[in-house]
Amino acid sequence: MALYAIHDESGKIKQANxxxxxxxxxxxQLRDLGQSFAVDPTAMLLSxxxxxxxVAGGALTERPTLPVVAVRTKIKAGGGDRGVLIGVxxxxxxxxxxxxMVLFQDTPxxxxxxxxxxxxxxxxxxxxxxxxxxxxxxxxxxx
Amino acid sequence: xxxxxxxxxxxxALRDAAKARVDRSFNTEAAAMAHQDAAYAAKRxxxxxxxxxxxxxxxxxxxDLRGVSVADLASDILTKPDTVAAREMRRQAVLAAIRNAAxxxxxxxxxxxxx
Numbered sequence: 001m002a003l004y005a006i007h008d009e010s011g012k013i014k015q016a017n018x019x020x021x022x023x024x025x026x027x028x029q030l031r032d033l034g035q036s037f038a039v040d041p042t043a044m045l046l047s048x049x050x051x052x053x054x055v056a057g058g059a060l061t062e063r064p065t066l067p068v069v070a071v072r073t074k075i076k077a078g079g080g081d082r083g084v085l086i087g088v089x090x091x092x093x094x095x096x097x098x099x100x101m102v103l104f105q106d107t108p109x110x111x112x113x114x115x116x117x118x119x120x121x122x123x124x125x126x127x128x129x130x131x132x133x134x135x136x137x138x139x140x141x142x143x
Numbered sequence: 144x145x146x147x148x149x150x151x152x153x154x155x156a157l158r159d160a161a162k163a164r165v166d167r168s169f170n171t172e173a174a175a176m177a178h179q180d181a182a183y184a185a186k187r188x189x190x191x192x193x194x195x196x197x198x199x200x201x202x203x204x205x206x207d208l209r210g211v212s213v214a215d216l217a218s219d220i221l222t223k224p225d226t227v228a229a230r231e232m233r234r235q236a237v238l239a240a241i242r243n244a245a246x247x248x249x250x251x252x253x254x255x256x257x258x
Contacts, residue, residue: 082148096149099247101156110147118152121247 003043003060006035010130011055013048052131063133066092070125070137075117083115083139085125092127092135117141153247161241161250165257169234173227180227187225190217 002022006015019026022039030037038053040060054061067087075081088094088111096104098121117123120143127135173180186201193202194217206216237257244250 090145096151098153099157099160099251101153101160103151103153103156104149108147110145112144112146114146114148115151116149119154119246121153123153 002039002041003045004030004037004039005043005046005051005053005060006030006037007053007055009036009055011053011061012130013046013052016045016048018045050133061131063131066127066129066132066135068092068127068135068137070139073137073139075139075141077120077141077143078118079116081116081141083113083117083123083125083141085113085115085127085137087111088113088127089129089132092129095126095128097124097126098122115139154244154250157247157250158241158244161244161254162238164254165234165237165241168257169230173230176226176230183223183226186220190220193217194221 001018001020004017004019004022004026005013006017007013027037027039036053036055038058038060043060046060050063051060052063053059066089068085068089069087070083070085072082072084075083088108090109090111091107093107094104094113095102096115103123113125115123115125117139118141120141122141123139125137125139189199189202192199193213198213202213202216206213209216211219237253240253241250244253
């Protein structure tokens with residue numbers, strides 16, 4: 001039995017198949033289809049949110065955690081109060097949503113994010129930088 | 144350390160989302176009432192014509208089925224609201240409330256009842 005993690009050029013896992021009787025023919029079939037893959041005889045099915053393939057080493061690897069810290073997540077709506085995240089990687093892509101609507105998606109290029117909220121609601125702030133796990137924090141603004 | 148301060152007003156995006164939900168809801172309602180809306184609109188036209196003396200077969204048959212005069216049937220039909228216009232008025236009232244909503248909670252409340 002072996003786990004076949006099929007990945008793209010960055011190591012992002014697109015598909016993970018647990019094969020009970022792996023054969024050379026199966027691997028050749030993957031190669032013929034132009035797929036890149038890593039094989040692990042011990043791993044169970046795993047989430048691409050938490051794992052990736054280290055392309056250089058060809059091994060399944062746990063995605064590291066971003067060193068972001070949310071130091072202020074409950075604020076007063078309006079005025080000068082701000083949610084604060086520190087330790088943000090400058091290359092991190094920041095996505096802010098509320099009620100399922102995307103309010104911001106870009107790379108601010110800063111290590112500290114200050115987030116005022118003008119009306120009472122909750123912002124979901126996601127910071128993505130491959131191969132790190134996406135960091136997510138919620139900032140709540142109360143009346 | 145470099146600091147980035149966001150300046151985001153979430154209300155325009157949330158208003159757009161609320162409007163889309165409300166429009167979907169009204170469209171669903173209108174689709175479910177398609178036959179009735181069309182029939183009512185046609186009958187309103189026939190009722191106006193009947194009151195000027197141009198009595199269609201449909202008006203005559205329905206009046207007979209109901210056991211009333213064509214004039215009474217036509218008057219009765221014209222007392223009823225135009226369902227399509229009434230629905231559009233309701234939609235416009237909800238859209239105005241969405242424009243005037245000041246907080247996400249107010250929008251959520253509107254969408255809960257109309258979305």
